[in-house]
Amino acid sequence: MALPIDSPGFRETLVVLGSAGLVIPAFHRLRVNPVIGFILVGLFAGPYGLGALTDDLPWVAWISISDAERIEPFAEIGIILLLFSIGLELSFRRLWDMRQLVFGIGSAELLLSSLLIGGIILATGSSWQTATALGLALALSSTALVLPMVGTQSPVGRASFSMLLFEDVMLVPIIFALGVLGPLGGGDDLDSLFRVLWMGGATVIALLLLGRMLLPRLFRQAARTKNPELFLSAALLVIILASMATTLAGLSPIVGALLAGLLIAETEYRAQVEVMTEPFKGLALGVFLITVGMSLDLPFIISNWPMLLLATVGVLLLKALVTSGLLRLIRTPGGVSAEVGLLMASPSETTLIVLAAAQGARLIGPDTASFWQVVTAIGLTATPLLARLGRDVARRVDSRSDAGLELLEQGHNGRTVIIGFGRVGRMVAQMLERHGKTFIAVDADADTVRRARNEGYPIVFGDVARPGFVEKLDLGHAASLVLTMDNPVQNVATTARARENWPELCIVARARDSGHAGELYRAGATDAVPETLESSLQLSEAVLVDLGVAMGPVIASIHERRAELREEIKALAPEMDRAPSLQRRRLRDAAGTGDDPHE
Known part of the structure; x- marks a missing residue:
């Protein structure tokens, strides 16, 4: 049976499907918005584009719509x-x-x-x-x-x-x-x-x-x-x-x-x-x-x-x-x-x-x-x-919102300052809220700040890598400082800067592993929480409970092992200081001069 090539709408359907199947992926590869791509296809193949040439060039009708x-x-x-x-x-x-x-x-x-x-x-x-x-x-x-x-x-x-x-x-x-x-x-x-x-x-x-x-x-x-x-x-x-x-x-x-x-x-x-x-x-x-x-x-x-x-x-x-x-x-x-x-x-x-x-x-x-x-x-x-x-x-x-300045100037005594409001920082904030503790969050991503502020979290925009910003956080009246940034260099630099200015401040920092935790302790962190060790402890807890061990002894042993690991990491920190690597020298320079360690 012959194809109905002259039936109404058949050629138009071919042009549209061809545009969607061939032209639009090309715009996607060029990172051009598909909306603009479709409109440009209509302009190019429409009655004011190639469609205007169908009388002189009949074959153009197969790739245009008049x-x-x-x-x-x-x-x-x-x-x-x-x-x-x-x-x-x-x-x-x-x-x-x-x-x-x-x-x-x-x-x-x-x-x-x-x-x-x-x-x-x-x-x-x-x-x-x-x-x-x-x-x-x-x-x-x-x-x-x-x-x-x-x-x-x-x-x-x-x-x-x-x-x-x-x-x-x-x-x-x-x-x-x-x-x-x-x-x-x-x-x-x-x-x-x-x-x-x-x-x-x-x-x-x-x-x-x-x-x-x-x-x-x-x-x-x-x-x-x-x-x-x-x-x-x-x-x-x-x-x-x-x-x-x-x-x-x-x-x-x-x-x-x-x-x-x-x-x-x-x-x-x-x-x-x-x-x-x-x-x-x-x-x-x-x-x-x-x-x-x-x-x-x-x-x-x-x-x-x-x-x-x-x-x-x-x-x-x-x-x-x-x-x-x-x-x-x-x-x-x-x-x-x-x-x-x-x-x-x-x-x-x-x-x-x-x-x-x-x-x-x-x-x-x-x-x-x-x-x-x-x-x-x-x-x-x-x-x-x-x-x-x-x-x-x-x-x-x-990033220039006055609401952030107002939050900083409120000067709550005894509040926790959370720097970094991604997955980890948000969880810390939720647990603080559950126990009735006040806090203020800081993040350098404007989209993250906007979403969190719309959800009702007290958060301000700010980059702690910039000189003078940490001093604006009024950490002298804070109960604690929590660093949750997924940036090992910046976490250590901020810890050192905060410890230098506020010797009595409680500083709890996120660490990638035990080596990074040692760097944080050396910089002055009160507690450093290695992600790899915590996941290992959580897996151990799950296995023991599934094997039938009572929850109470399991939790006690997990806390005991966590304390042992913390002391081991602290004991290794001075040795790490005696053999600084290029990265550690960079950390020390960033903490001492206020330069941006990202640069």
């Missing part, structure tokens, strides 16, 4: 699967916990951004209807790009998701409101809006009730067959039916997809469904990004680049300031506020939908719609760059 509308349905499927996967990551309890963010900061962000953008457009001489339409369209942000980058579990992800969720919910009311504002709008559109609201609400309630009753039984039966294809078919059936139901009710299909994900997330089959639908989501999202690239009209961009640049930068800057400012008002950490502001700055894929609705309602003309569609496409292309910039800005903001 009609972008043919793959737009695939892009819509990508958005639906994306929202479904987001629902899988959530639960109704999490949504309830986030209600203040969603309907508080989410509504404030959309309203304030649209008012400011619309006000600026109004000042340029446009009508208030046009300004309202463009303000609402450009205030939307990209769910399809932002959430895959940050997820929904991190502080940045939670804040972004709360605003994006509100925008997705408001998409249908916005479109109907534009119909009311149009010259042909009126009572019929207003009646349609109310009809959609009550029908949509009834549909959502029905989906929630039926889903809770039927989904566990559906997936239980599919799982019993032990047929992966049947299990995947059941998941796709749920997505399709939920999306169709909300579409028939007048809502967006992405609302149904989100509800389907939420309902499945409440069952025990969530993880399996998430794994099986992941490849489809990634491919479909790539198709959507290709369509974004195809909408970039290079000749139009080249001839109008000053105005396009000004409009793009203006929208990005205004939305970033509004979002970060609102987050700071609710006392969100500065680094998180800055990163979320930049992430949410670009327009959205739903901006294109709202622009089309505004054009259909005759609120904006074709030329105006084309101009802002290009601005939206450029903004979407810049989203990965904004995400990278947001992370860099967040690190700088966190």
Whole structure:
């Protein structure tokens, strides 16, 4: 049977799959963000790229797409699967916990951004209807790009998701409101809006009730067959039916997809469904990004680049300031506020939908719609760059945060100072909390500091290798100093510096092995804990208990052996001092001069 090479969509499918299978891995090897890669593929192979040459070079049709509308349905499927996967990551309890963010900061962000953008457009001489339409369209942000980058579990992800969720919910009311504002709008559109609201609400309630009753039984039966294809078919059936139901009710299909994900997330089959639908989501999202690239009209961009640049930068800057400012008002950490502001700055894929609705309602003309569609496409292309910039800005903001200075200046007497807040430092902090002991942590990694501070730990940013920083820790009033850094050289140098300034301070340090522990004792550590010896003692304890030896004698013998090993290491420390190696001389120099031993 002959291949249907002339059937609708066949060539487009080959181009898309070829792009995903060949071009995108090349971008990955070059360390270019896949989002940018897909958009560049769309630009290169689209109607304004190679697709424009198909009349003169027919063979180019096999490696290009001249009609972008043919793959737009695939892009819509990508958005639906994306929202479904987001629902899988959530639960109704999490949504309830986030209600203040969603309907508080989410509504404030959309309203304030649209008012400011619309006000600026109004000042340029446009009508208030046009300004309202463009303000609402450009205030939307990209769910399809932002959430895959940050997820929904991190502080940045939670804040972004709360605003994006509100925008997705408001998409249908916005479109109907534009119909009311149009010259042909009126009572019929207003009646349609109310009809959609009550029908949509009834549909959502029905989906929630039926889903809770039927989904566990559906997936239980599919799982019993032990047929992966049947299990995947059941998941796709749920997505399709939920999306169709909300579409028939007048809502967006992405609302149904989100509800389907939420309902499945409440069952025990969530993880399996998430794994099986992941490849489809990634491919479909790539198709959507290709369509974004195809909408970039290079000749139009080249001839109008000053105005396009000004409009793009203006929208990005205004939305970033509004979002970060609102987050700071609710006392969100500065680094998180800055990163979320930049992430949410670009327009959205739903901006294109709202622009089309505004054009259909005759609120904006074709030329105006084309101009802002290009601005939206450029903004979407810049989203990965904004995400990278947001992370860099967040690190700088966190490293200069005044909260750290306040913690240092509080001067608690009797608190423990933990330097290094990785896996070991976090465990020490948790045990101190369990026994009611106060502490402050220090780490030189801005991301670690930000995550710990968002979790409520008292932590400051700082590099103890820099001269004068150790003195700022007020160790004279501290109960103890705990060094947990995975850096043997710096641990010894910091121990020597602290012992020189505070002879009575209790210093407990992490050691890699017995030799490193000896270096720490020589530098002045009160206790040094070798990781290798501790793991050996823990293994010995486990073996003895499993062999039936009583727990009490085992623990006593472990403590006794630990004390013996500690004395042996201390006894070897003077001998190590008499035969210093090059590394030990480096340690002594670093401890005595304050130079950075990393250098």
